[in-house]
Amino acid sequence: MSTECLFCRIAAKEVPAQMVYEDDQVCAFKDISPQAPVHLLVIPKQHIESLNLLTEQDRDIMGVVMERVAHLARQFKIHESGYRTIINTNQDGGQVVFHLHVHILGGRAIGPMVARSS
């Protein structure tokens, strides 16, 4: 746990969030600024800064995270209509919070895979 890290603090219940799932390894909560009717963030409770910092030791936890993504998609009934999962990494990826997280976006057509820009 990093005391500096917002998502570690959410996982530790030091910062409130609308938690939709929690166990000893992972948790999931609603994004504070939802970009779609369903916008969830799924995180490992252990502090991993980004995909860049993922190691062999993190294989199991990432499996648990992705299994939870699939489960939440069913729970929020977006599994059939569809949804997008996003992991942003560093500046060009648009990462703002440096604790690895998977966005789940659904409940409407999410649109082009990437924003078109010059």
Ligand code: 5GP
């Ligand atoms: P990133 O750009 O790092 O992939 O995404 C960070 C996400 O965290 C953003 O979608 C942002 O709205 C969300 N976020 C930032 N601060 C908070 C917060 O305090 N609570 C919750 N629930 N979400 C947050």
Ligand code: ZN
């Ligand atoms: Zn953290």
